[in-house]
Amino acid sequence: MKEKILVVDDEERMRKLICAYLIKEGYETLEAENGAQAINMFKSQSIQLVILDVMMPVMDGFTTCRELRRFSNVPIIFLTAKAEDEDKIIGFELGTDHYITKPFNMKLLLVKVKSILNRVYYSEAQPKKEHFYDGLAIDELSHKVTIDGTALNLSPKEYDLLLYFVNNKSIVLTREKILDYIWGVDFYGDFRTVDSHIKRLREKLGEKASLISTVRGTGYMFEGKHDEKNID
Numbered sequence: 001m002k003e004k005i006l007v008v009d010d011e012e013r014m015r016k017l018i019c020a021y022l023i024k025e026g027y028e029t030l031e032a033e034n035g036a037q038a039i040n041m042f043k044s045q046s047i048q049l050v051i052l053d054v055m056m057p058v059m060d061g062f063t064t065c066r067e068l069r070r071f072s073n074v075p076i077i078f079l080t081a082k083a084e085d086e087d088k089i090i091g092f093e094l095g096t097d098h099y100i101t102k103p104f105n106m107k108l109l110l111v112k113v114k115s116i117l118n119r120v121y122y123s124e125a126q127p128k129k130e131h132f133y134d135g136l137a138i139d140e141l142s143h144k145v146t147i148d149g150t151a152l153n154l155s156p157k158e159y160d161l162l163l164y165f166v167n168n169k170s171i172v173l174t175r176e177k178i179l180d181y182i183w184g185v186d187f188y189g190d191f192r193t194v195d196s197h198i199k200r201l202r203e204k205l206g207e208k209a210s211l212i213s214t215v216r217g218t219g220y221m222f223e224g225k226h227d228e229k230n231i232d
Contacts, residue, residue, distance in 0.1 A: 002028040003117055004046060008038040008064065009053040009079070018051060021106055022113070035059030039067055047074060049117060054080035054087070065094045073156055075116045079104065085190075092183065093196045095155035120156065131166050133224035136208050138166060147208055157182060158201045165212060165222035174219040
């Protein structure tokens with residue numbers, strides 16, 4: 001199957017250049033010149049990844065990302081000239097998977113595209129692994145998360161955060177450790193990114209938000225009891 005990638009940029013030359021390299025790597029591409037066009041296209045196509053500019057007419061990239069996250073967890077890479085740390089923080093808080101600034105290295109973009117697609121869609125097959133805590137259920141193969149049977153719509157970063165906590169149950173995780181593990185050591189943002197993502201994750205967990213406790217002055221910790229009836 002050819003992965004379909006949507007490239008969203010108001011500069012036609014940039015779109016064509018990126019698409020040419022993606023096609024050479026074996027991907028199928030679609031183009032949109034603004035966020036509104038991208039949203040409409042996304043709803044009528046099966047798209048596996050979005051490369052998104054920020055400064056565009058009609059609907060900018062930040063707004064587009066926010067709208068996409070209302071109904072989809074599709075991987076998103078911001079590719080933009082907005083290089084300030086505050087812009088990067090906004091991008092990650094909105095749910096992007098990576099933030100690349102222009103001018104950029106095309107090889108780096110292609111590596112990031114391949115890495116994200118492999119992680120999200122082609123993780124090496126392994127025995128089914130599920131976690132059950134106080135009504136919270138996580139299926140690692142399908143990335144499906146439910147609370148008392150009701151599915152949660154988590155962004156990729158929120159899912160990664162939750163799984164990281166679960167796999168480190170009862171261990172205090174500092175903000176620095178979380179930042180390095182989830183965003184990578186090359187991420188230049190600060191701890192506010194961690195706090196804002198955990199805040200949104202707790203909001204989505206609702207009554208189960210207390211599973212993630214704050215360790216004052218240090219970080220966070222996942223605390224919960226296994227649901228024995230669901231454990232083989």
